[in-house]
Amino acid sequence: MEKILVINCGSSSLKFQLYDVDNGNYNVVSKGIAERIGQANSILKYQHTGSDKKEELMSMPTHAEAIKDVLKCLLNGALQNLEELSAVGHRIVQGGDIFKGSVLITDEVIEQIAGLSDLAPLHNPAHVLGIKAVKAALPNIPQVAVFDTSFHQTMPPEAYRYALPEDQYVRNKIRRYGFHGTSHKYVSERCAELIGKKGKIITCHMGNGASISAIDNGVCVDTSMGFTPLAGTIMGTRCGDIDPYIPLYIEKKDGLSAHEVNEMMNKQSGMLALCGYSDNRDIEAGYLSGNEKCILATKTYVHALLKYIGAYIAVLGGVDAIVFTAGVGEHGVIIRQLVMEHLSYLGIKPDYENNKKHATEIMISTPDSKVKVFVIPTDEELVIAQDTMRLALHK
Structure with a gap:
């Protein structure tokens, strides 16, 4: 039996999950999160399997x-x-065009991850801190880096290049990278198992951040997020795709700095800007109660989703299945229903009873639908644990 620790470092947080791995079975034995790192009121929340949740104030x-x-908490049970x-596996947000897949961590890999910090200033520096901290505490334990971007490295140039001067691509590495790769990989592979073939699959990872991917025979050929996670469909607090002149116009018109406009687009936009809520549970409640702003926000969100789904059907030359995952995807009953109803021209027939269920793997289209629609809860930590086993232990 092997024990694999999965770590996801944010700028001021650290999520973790410990797996017992036995004959290909991955069992979670502990998970938790350290919050407010670098602040006076740091807290560690965790739960070992079979035990109560615990919270401890820490320095x-x-x-x-x-x-x-x-x-220390893992040693306590x-x-x-x-x-x-x-072994220890790390989720890394940005691998640039350097990392095509997961890798064993070496000093050179650490330097390369740090060198990509300009592309992910809130995440990659924190990842490097986490890797170095593990190395200091456990110098003889192998570590593996699993990149959000690597699943999308199969995109052809026509999908990832922007129509900007070539110097911007060569010198500044400006191109589409895509994110949520471990999630898109996991749910697309699970969907392929459910439909009995790799096929043409569109995966919709819809949390507070959201991205859509087109997957052809197990290979990602396009994805909605771009150079940064700000691009693509509408999100909880992010605007998604807008006219690229708008930020320049706001800077000029309102006298705001580039930083202030960036904060606006990342933290004050999206569903929050449209209706005052970023949590889809609040938005659904408003939609059902007749709140006009929540109704408009929901329709706008669905419209943006439909544009990407439609575009990716064209890119793929058809579609066999559509998958919803992550917080909104796994719980957003109204959004899923509206999307399916709009896609009835594909031969999709919603199974309204199944669609009422939350966070469970289920087909939400009827069995006779020409295109199958699924809810598949994502498990990014499992993907990281599996890659860590494969690379660190050759299993």
Whole structure:
């Protein structure tokens, strides 16, 4: 039996999940999150399987202390000693065009991840801190980096190049990268199992951040997020695709700085700007109660989804299945229903009873639908654990 620790470092947080791996079965034995790293009121929340949830106030000035506290909590019920750990896997947001897949972490890999920080300034520096903290605490344990962007590295140039001067692509690495790759990979592979072939699949990862991907025979050929996670369909607080002159116009018209406009587009836009809510549960409640802003926001969100789905059907030359996943995708009953009804021309017939269910793997189109529609809960941590096993332990 092997024990794999999966870590996801944010700028001020650290999520973790510990797996027991036995004969190909991955069982979660502990999971939690360290929050407010670098602040006075840091807190560690965790739960070992079979035990109650716990919360402890900690002093975590940096990710190094957070890693130490996570390891300490694991020794309090999940591990007998740290030598039980077989390997550690890290989620890395930005791998640029350097990393085509997951890799064993070396000093060179750490430098390369750090070198991509300009493309992910909130995430990659935190990932490097987490990797170095694990290395300091567990110097003999192999570590693996799993990149959000690597699944999308199969896109052809016509999908990832922007119509900007070539110098911007060569010198500044401006191109479409795509994100949520581990999620799109997991749900598309699971969907292929359900329909009995790899086929043509459109995956809709819809959380507070959202991205749509076109997957042909197991290979990503296009995705909605671009150079950054701001691009694509409408999101909780992000605007998604807009006329590229708008930020320049706002800067000029309102006298705002580039930073202020960036904050507006990332944190004050999207569904929050349209109706005052970013949580889809609040938006659904408003929609059902007749709140005009929530109705408009929902229709606008669905319209944006439909444009990407329609475009990707054209890119793929057809579609066998559509998948909804992540928070909104797994719980957004109204949005899923509206999307399916709009796509009735494809031969999709909604199964209204199945569509009422939340966060469970289920087909929400009827069995006689020409195109199948599924809800498949994502499991990005499992993908990271599996890649870590394969690369670190050759299993």
